[in-house]
Amino acid sequence: MKRLGLYLHFPFCMNKCAYCDFYSVVNYDDVERYMDALMLQCEDYATSCEPYAVDTIFLGGGTPTIVPEKQMQALIDCIYENFNVTIDAEVTIEANPATVTLGQLKKYRKSGINRLSIGLQSVCDNELKALSRVHSYEDFEKTFKMARKAGFDNINLDLMYGIPEQTMDSFIKSLETVVELDPEHISLYNLKIEDSTPFGAIRDSLPLPDEDIEFAMYEYAIDYLTRHGYEQYETSNFAKKGYECKHNMKYWTCQEYLGLGTASHSYFRNTRFSFIKDIDSFVSAIEDPDNSDVITDENYTISPRERVGEYIMLSLRLKKGINVTEFKRFCGMDFEKMFEDLLPPYVSNGFMDRTATGYAFTAKGMYVSNYILSSMLDFSSEIDKNIANGKDK
Ligand SMILES: C[S@@+](CC[C@H](N)C(=O)[O-])C[C@H]1O[C@@H](n2cnc3c(N)ncnc32)[C@H](O)[C@@H]1O
Ligand code: SF4
Numbered sequence: 503m504k505r506l507g508l509y510l511h512f513p514f515c516m517n518k519c520a521y522c523d524f525y526s527v528v529n530y531d532d533v534e535r536y537m538d539a540l541m542l543q544c545e546d547y548a549t550s551c552e553p554y555a556v557d558t559i560f561l562g563g564g565t566p567t568i569v570p571e572k573q574m575q576a577l578i579d580c581i582y583e584n585f586n587v588t589i590d591a592e593v594t595i596e597a598n599p600a601t602v603t604l605g606q607l608k609k610y611r612k613s614g615i616n617r618l619s620i621g622l623q624s625v626c627d628n629e630l631k632a633l634s635r636v637h638s639y640e641d642f643e644k645t646f647k648m649a650r651k652a653g654f655d656n657i658n659l660d661l662m663y664g665i666p667e668q669t670m671d672s673f674i675k676s677l678e679t680v681v682e683l684d685p686e687h688i689s690l691y692n693l694k695i696e697d698s699t700p701f702g703a704i705r706d707s708l709p710l711p712d713e714d715i716e717f718a719m720y721e722y723a724i725d726y727l728t729r730h731g732y733e734q735y736e737t738s739n740f741a742k743k744g745y746e747c748k749h750n751m752k753y754w755t756c757q758e759y760l761g762l763g764t765a766s767h768s769y770f771r772n773t774r775f776s777f778i779k780d781i782d783s784f785v786s787a788i789e790d791p792d793n794s795d796v797i798t799d800e801n802y803t804i805s806p807r808e809r810v811g812e813y814i815m816l817s818l819r820l821k822k823g824i825n826v827t828e829f830k831r832f833c834g835m836d837f838e839k840m841f842e843d844l845l846p847p848y849v850s851n852g853f854m855d856r857t858a859t860g861y862a863f864t865a866k867g868m869y870v871s872n873y874i875l876s877s878m879l880d881f882s883s884e885i886d887k888n889i890a891n892g893k894d895k
Contacts, residue, residue, distance in 0.1 A: 506554035506770075507752040508585065510540060510577070511763035512566035513781050516601060520634040523696040525765035525779045526564035536763075536781060537573045539788040541580040543762045548584035550771075551760065556585045558749035558759075561595040561615070567602045571609050578613045592748040594619055594658075597649075599642035607652035617747075618649050619658040619689075624665055624672070625679040632666040632709075639679075646683055656745060658687035663719040665693055666709045673719045674726075681730045686745040690723055691738050692716065692869075717869050724865050737819045737868045754816045756809075775801040810835070815875050823855075823862025837861070844878060 514533060515526040530536070559581065566574070581587065594617040595610060607618075624630055625639045649657055659680055663673055680688060693710075695701050701708060711719070724734055732740035736754060739747065752759050761768045764784035767776040776799045778784055787797040804812070810833050817824040826837045837860065838845060845861065848854040853867035853874060863871055 503555040503586070504553055505757065506551060506556050506585075507558040507560065507749050507757065507759035508556050508581065509560045509562060509749070509759060509761040509766055509768075510566075510581075511761065511766040512561065512563040512569060513764050514563065514568045515565045516568065516598070517634065517636045520700040521693060521695065523698050524564065527781060530781065532785075533569055534573055535785055537569060537577055539785045540577055540763055542788050544577075544580050544584045547760060547762070551585050554586065554758075555588050556581075557588045557591050558752060559587070559591060559593045560749045561593075563596050565598045565601055566595050567597045567606065571606055575609065575613055578615075582614075592617055592656075594747070594749060596621070597645065598637070599645040600637040602645060602648070604648045604652060607649055607654065611653045616654075617656040617658070618654045619660065619687075620645060620649070621660045622680070623660060623662045624668065625676045626668075626672045629665045629667055629672065633662075643683075646685075655686070657685045658689055658747065659683075659685045660689045660691065662691050662693045663723065664711060664716045668711055668719075670711075670715055670718060670722075674722065677723055677726050681727070681732075687739070687741045687747060688727060688732055689739050690720075690727075692720065717866075720869050721865050733821075735821050737863075737871055754820055756813060756816060773801065773803050775799075806833070809833070811879050814878060818861070818863060818875060819871065821862065823857055824860045826860040829860070841878060848874065 511525070513526045513536075514530050515528055518526070518528055561574075569577075591614075593615045595615050596619045598621050610618075620642065622639075622642050623633055623635060625642075627638050630638060646657070646659075661676060661680060695705050695708070695710075727740045728734065731742055733743065734740050735746050736750070739750070741747070749759075751757075756769075758770055759768060760770045761776070764777055764781050765779040768774065777797050778787075778799045784797055787793040813829065813832055814824065814837075817829075824837060829835070829837045845854065848867065849856055849861075852864055853870070854861050855864055863874075867874060
């Protein structure tokens, strides 16, 4: 049977963090109606998913933990009724500290959710405040301890660097405190100032750390986390052995996933599509089958050029990098020849390593990977030439 990851989006938050551009709304008054729409969507996709075994489920947001327990249980039952979920599926829920109780966590565990991802960001309350988070470090610590008590033995913590008011010392304090708690997985994101957010509007007046300090934080984190048993397996992700996030690995290795709910994205049956970012229009369209075509935002079959571009981008985000032999098998092209002008300077300037099997970013390269990858993709006119010559498979 083919394998599939399932993502469900919960677009609710208690408060909108000033930096966040994920689609979510505050004080939504009809969560139950949205949950019913999600269940209808599960039923709609049941037939097309029959040939698949669902081995990862990700309940993400927004803040899924806002949903009342009974409604969440009904949705989980509906997922198990409509999809072939494997017995050992990784089932993750995202939680914002201070939005969950011990009783809720125990119920999640009982219903088959076996991985918890908690958004902490920083252990320093002044930084949490600067980010407009609704919780303190103490709230987080209570949530973490409750999660252990409820039986979660696979927990991820989200941390950020490059936060307003953050210093090298306060960042080290966050790392040390988190490692002391001993979670299985740590995601470490560089705060991105998105134009569409309140932070975007005041970008220039934010007390952000200097770029070179930000890079020093990232380098320090890689070294510190590696020394404490967390292996970096992707640009922003570190895990103890065997605890890499299986669901996210599907995104990074071009495997299939189906996203349900408003604003979710899918790569399913060689097509990429996403659903509209508007909770009310989404729900109305799901309820009225005559309207069902309006829920799709983007829907397109991936061209050979895009497939190659994605393969390069996603492989290089992984710590192990790109394997040139596998790349050749994937698309029939020679990676080294394609980038013969770019690779030598990237290696000699310390952005990439020539590995035994191909190329991988160094820490310095990972830090600026978005810039390097966009130059590589701009440069890859060779892809078109090769495709035109019929070398693509
Ligand atoms: C979509 S949120 C969901 C988790 C949950 N709502 C929470 O905030 O606790 C997942 C993570 O994305 C990260 N994130 C969101 N916006 C970001 C940004 N602009 N830059 C970097 N990381 C960001 C945060 O670390 C957050 O914990
Ligand atoms: S970071 Fe999390 S809690 Fe904050 S607005 Fe985004 S999804 Fe909501």
